[in-house]
Amino acid sequence: MGKLSKAERKALKKESRLLEITETCINCEEKLALDQRFCNYCGGKRIYNRLTWRNLFEDFVDRFLNLENSFLRTFVAMFRQPEDVIGGYMNGMRKKYLPAFSYFAIAVTIAGFSAFILQNYYIDDFIQAQIDAQVTMFQDEPTQQLQQEFLQGWLKEYMAFVLNYQSLIYFCSIPLLALISRIVFWNYRKYNFVEHLVIYLYSYSHIVMIILVVGMLLLWNQTLYQMFSMISFVIMIIYTAYVLKRLFNLSSGSLVLKTAFFALVSGAVVLLLSFVFLGVVVSKALSDDPSDSQFIIMMRKSIEMGKEKARAQKAKDSLVLDSLERNKLHTSASDISN
Numbered sequence: 001m002g003k004l005s006k007a008e009r010k011a012l013k014k015e016s017r018l019l020e021i022t023e024t025c026i027n028c029e030e031k032l033a034l035d036q037r038f039c040n041y042c043g044g045k046r047i048y049n050r051l052t053w054r055n056l057f058e059d060f061v062d063r064f065l066n067l068e069n070s071f072l073r074t075f076v077a078m079f080r081q082p083e084d085v086i087g088g089y090m091n092g093m094r095k096k097y098l099p100a101f102s103y104f105a106i107a108v109t110i111a112g113f114s115a116f117i118l119q120n121y122y123i124d125d126f127i128q129a130q131i132d133a134q135v136t137m138f139q140d141e142p143t144q145q146l147q148q149e150f151l152q153g154w155l156k157e158y159m160a161f162v163l164n165y166q167s168l169i170y171f172c173s174i175p176l177l178a179l180i181s182r183i184v185f186w187n188y189r190k191y192n193f194v195e196h197l198v199i200y201l202y203s204y205s206h207i208v209m210i211i212l213v214v215g216m217l218l219l220w221n222q223t224l225y226q227m228f229s230m231i232s233f234v235i236m237i238i239y240t241a242y243v244l245k246r247l248f249n250l251s252s253g254s255l256v257l258k259t260a261f262f263a264l265v266s267g268a269v270v271l272l273l274s275f276v277f278l279g280v281v282v283s284k285a286l287s288d289d290p291s292d293s294q295f296i297i298m299m300r301k302s303i304e305m306g307k308e309k310a311r312a313q314k315a316k317d318s319l320v321l322d323s324l325e326r327n328k329l330h331t332s333a334s335d336i337s338n
Contacts, residue, residue, distance in 0.1 A: 070096070
């Protein structure tokens, strides 16, 4: 067999990239003529070539960076006309903007990528920056060391939990926010609970995407990252208030009252959950399970040190009282002898 020419090798390479062409749509399995590029039933596009880096990149650009793309259109509209996106979805519009759960799925994907970057490359710097930012409350060195170990253990456990269960936390936050919103807007019959879910599937996902992307861009500088983390909650409140104002046509006065009421109810819910969490942590700290996490062990150590300090202080106070009593008796005896 003779050596293939350059043109023949090129033709064979091109042929190897072709997929098998069938007379049925690969998406819906309906009849599809060989010369048809799009299916008449589902609108699916016939793919002729195998995946390569080039067409994979083209597909990415088409789906996420195309100006006519529903994601980019939805993202821009959530700034300019959030009521059009959310209200449109409630009224059955599905083609113009990205559906609510699809938008939420993109936010969760970005959250997963952000968690991967933070957990694998910046977690130690992040924890150390948090510890350094704390004000040292104790002067003696052993207590300061325990405080640092306690904070380090707490932050490691907290960050591990948040990063590992971030998607679940976001998913649980949506119905919680919707419930609070339904309570706050109890006198507005415009939207039911399910529609409040849609409001936060869009608004919460939108602001989370922005905060996560900006946060990733600032990870290289822990000072900037910490500053942004502190104001991100305020940004979230402002944007959510803006969306609710557009949806409910609120006046400035009503917006302030509803925002304050929302903050009050949210604070009560967070406080309740914090008490439950604290109760679980303290109960585990008072137990003696060797399989407990580092944070629980440090919590137990802190409690024991607190008890030891209390006993030492009690003993010191007893010595002082005994000394005072002896001085008093000595004074009385001197007075009697005189």
